Each structure stands twice: as structure tokens, then as C-alpha cells.
Amino acid sequence: MTSERPALYDMLDERFRTGRCMNGDANLEVLYTGCRWAEGPIYLPAWKSVIWSDIPNDRMLRWDEETGTVSVFRHGAGHSNGNTLDHQGRLITCEQGNRRVTRTEHDGTLTVLADRWQGKRLNSPNDATVKSDGSIWFSDPDFGITSDYEGYRAESEIGANNVYRIDPDSGEVRLAAEGFGAPNGLVFSPDEQELFVSDTRAGLIRVFDVQTDGTLSEGRKFADAASRENARFDNLRFDADGRLWAAAMDDGVHCYDPADGKLIGRLNIPETVSNIAWGGPKRNRLFITAQTSVYSLMMGVTGTHPAGPGHQPWSPAKA
Secondary structure (H helix, E strand, O other): OOOOOOEEEOOOOOHHHHOOOOOOOOOOEEEEEOOOOEEEEEEEEOOEEEEEEEEEEEEEEEOOOOOOOOOEEEEEEOOEEEEEEEOOOOOEEEEOOOOOOEEEOOOOOOOEEEEEOOOEEEOOOOEEEEOOOOEEEEEEOOOHHHOOOOOOOOOOOOOOOOEEEEEOOOOOOOEOOOOOOOEEEEEOOOOOOOEEEEEEEEEEEEEEEEOOOOOOOOEEEEEHHOOOOOOOOOOOEEOOOOOOOEEOOOOEEEEEEEEOOOOEEEEOOOOOEEEEEEEEEOOOEEEEEEOEEEEEEOOOOOOOOOOOOOOOOOOOOOO
């Protein structure tokens, strides 16, 4: 006798239903399977493609929206992890193995944006987000240097796991926030007044007020995974109505209402969820990397653009 598979949508608060969070596909679509550990999905509208990282296999893969085919985008990718886009549509990549953050230019060449802080090598950059002023913020846990599985085993030169900011004018790498077990996913609120950062080892999502000079407040707890024994937080994304969606590993995908920080619903995924990203022509398709596979789900809600508020380069033209 086999147990019944849980429903895709799990409503924990009525707001999950009234907010149209359940008005999407009834089932997940499997776009690809065969990774060792998939992370970092990002939708590239100009290419109508999703690019993601297969970290242990040291490659980046590309799914073509028009044909449904998957090909290798880059092999020998520095054990890349998180990916995002800047305001010019260029790919920003956190390379765990190379311990740096890079930008892929329009001609395909790579520019190193950050590899050191105060003269010391970074640990293993994990995820990045871009603010509307052009600054790039990234997390730097030690996941890529604790073993040779997702990078290269080494001692931390910094001795801490922090969040950093790359200045858009000078390129200087500045400390933005510290005191983490392992900072992971990070995303600005739609109005950019707050920065949300997941701490995987602490089982927390912390939120920081963003000051006018680009510095952050001390931070406070937004969500705690302790109430759900299988939950640990990875990357984070907002939808256009201000709800925060979190990759919660063995507990699927969480959805929070920032008004009170309550978990209002979740998506049940058959594998351990690493990252999520919005994409498609209307940004209402959720792409999910989970252990060996990439899934997608057409939803009744729309996601925000990864390069910040007001940046809508692939919104469909109005009739």
C-alpha cells in the first residue's frame, strides 16, 4: 500500500487562497533531471531561457523556453551557485569554487567584480541581489570551502560568514552585515527599504532596514524554521503583491505575508528545494531547483524582477 502524495498547495492561512497563490497549475512540470545538486535558477528574457548551476558537476545548464531542450551553458564554471541579472541584463554569478563574484558581459567575457575583502580571499560567494542604484549585494558563507564536493577545501581567510556590498561606482567591497551562521539567500523588499537574508545554519530569515547611505540596521528575526522540523532556508524571492517566498529545503517552498511575518502557505515539492526564481513572459512562472531536478509552475501571482523595482524589461506589451 502506498501513501498518498501530498497536494501541491498547502493553505495555512486564508490569505494564501484569497491572494491567488493557489490559482495556478495543478501539478509541477519537470523541466530537467540529472543534476547532482541544482541551484541558482535565473530567467534570461532576451534568450527565453533559464540558466542554473549544477554545483558538484562544476557546470551551468540552460533550458530553452521555445524548444524545451537543455544544454550546457558553461563547463568549468567555478562551482557556480547563485545567479542574478543586473540592470543591463548581464549575468551576475557567485562562483563558490573560484571564491568570487563575476559578471558575464554581452560578448561572453567574464569580469571579476569581487574576490577579496580587506585583502583576504572571500569564502565562497553564494547568492547575490542587485539594488536599483546598481550596487550588488552578496552572501559569503563557507559552504564551498568545507569540502571538495561543492568547491575546494580550504581555511577561511576572513574567519566569518558575512554579507557584502559592491559599490556601483568604485567597485569597493564593503561589509554590509555580519553575525551569521551561514548567510545564504538575500533579496530586497519591493520598496528597497528592507533587505531579507536567510541564515541556513541558524534556521532563520533576518530582515535589515536599509539606511540612506547604503548601510544596514542591526537586523531582526523575520521567520524561524524551528516550528517546522524539516525546514531550512535557502534563497528568497518576492512576488508583486509583497509576499515573501522562501526555498525551505525539505519543507518545500514557503510563502510569508510580510505584514505580520506569518507563514500563510507552502508548495510541496518531491525533492529538497534549493532555490526559486520568477520568469516567463509575464513573470508568473515559478522555476524551482530541487536537488537533482528543475521544476516549473505557472501561477496566479506575478514575481518581481531580480534587478529591483521599476525594472520591467520583459513585461508584455499592452494592446
